[in-house]
Amino acid sequence: MVFFSIFSALFLYEMGIAGIGREIDLAEGFGLFFRMSLGGAAVGFAWSLALIFLLYILNRRLTASDCVVQICATVTIVYLCYYTADAVCGTSGVIATLTCGVLTQAFGSSMINDNEMMSSFWSLVEQLLNTLLFTLGGLVFGGVISGARADYWTGEDWGYLFLLWVLLHVIRYFLVYAFYPLNKRIGLSTNWKECFFLAYGGLR
Numbered sequence: 001m002v003f004f005s006i007f008s009a010l011f012l013y014e015m016g017i018a019g020i021g022r023e024i025d026l027a028e029g030f031g032l033f034f035r036m037s038l039g040g041a042a043v044g045f046a047w048s049l050a051l052i053f054l055l056y057i058l059n060r061r062l063t064a065s066d067c068v069v070q071i072c073a074t075v076t077i078v079y080l081c082y083y084t085a086d087a088v089c090g091t092s093g094v095i096a097t098l099t100c101g102v103l104t105q106a107f108g109s110s111m112i113n114d115n116e117m118m119s120s121f122w123s124l125v126e127q128l129l130n131t132l133l134f135t136l137g138g139l140v141f142g143g144v145i146s147g148a149r150a151d152y153w154t155g156e157d158w159g160y161l162f163l164l165w166v167l168l169h170v171i172r173y174f175l176v177y178a179f180y181p182l183n184k185r186i187g188l189s190t191n192w193k194e195c196f197f198l199a200y201g202g203l204r
Helices: 001-016 026-057 064-088 093-111 113-146 155-178 180-185 192-201
Strands: none
Touching: 001 026, 064 093, 064 113, 064 192, 093 180, 155 180, 180 192
């Protein structure tokens, strides 16, 4: 997550977006890091308490609508958690949402009326939003390339892009095969042929 944030900041800085890439000293850097990480975790902890309390109140199992209301409560709290952390408190909305989800799963899962319905709903949402995210990302990146100045994307840039593609494959294959002895003995097991397709499929 930290590396993703760094690379995202570098990408935005290269695009010349105002407010990105300003210089900060070491103390301000550490302060920003702890505010984003620990502050986000604190916001997530507070919203997880609220969500667990709602699940406790709605843990009645009287009608099917109670299960639907519980799902609506999780959706509402998730977005409120992210908005509060990111827009109101200036912390990491991702860390806040992650903290809220982990704590709710750990301490509130027993209060969910229909775990199968809850799991199916969030699996569907995950698939839809994941597809939407990559679609929007591709459109934005395509717009940057197609609308760029003639001298913005040079042959050197394309060379670096190709080099990045190659290195991503090298790193992916290295990690998959480095953990091959462990993966072979746990879970559903695997073999070297499956690892080959696993490494390539992860960068589809």
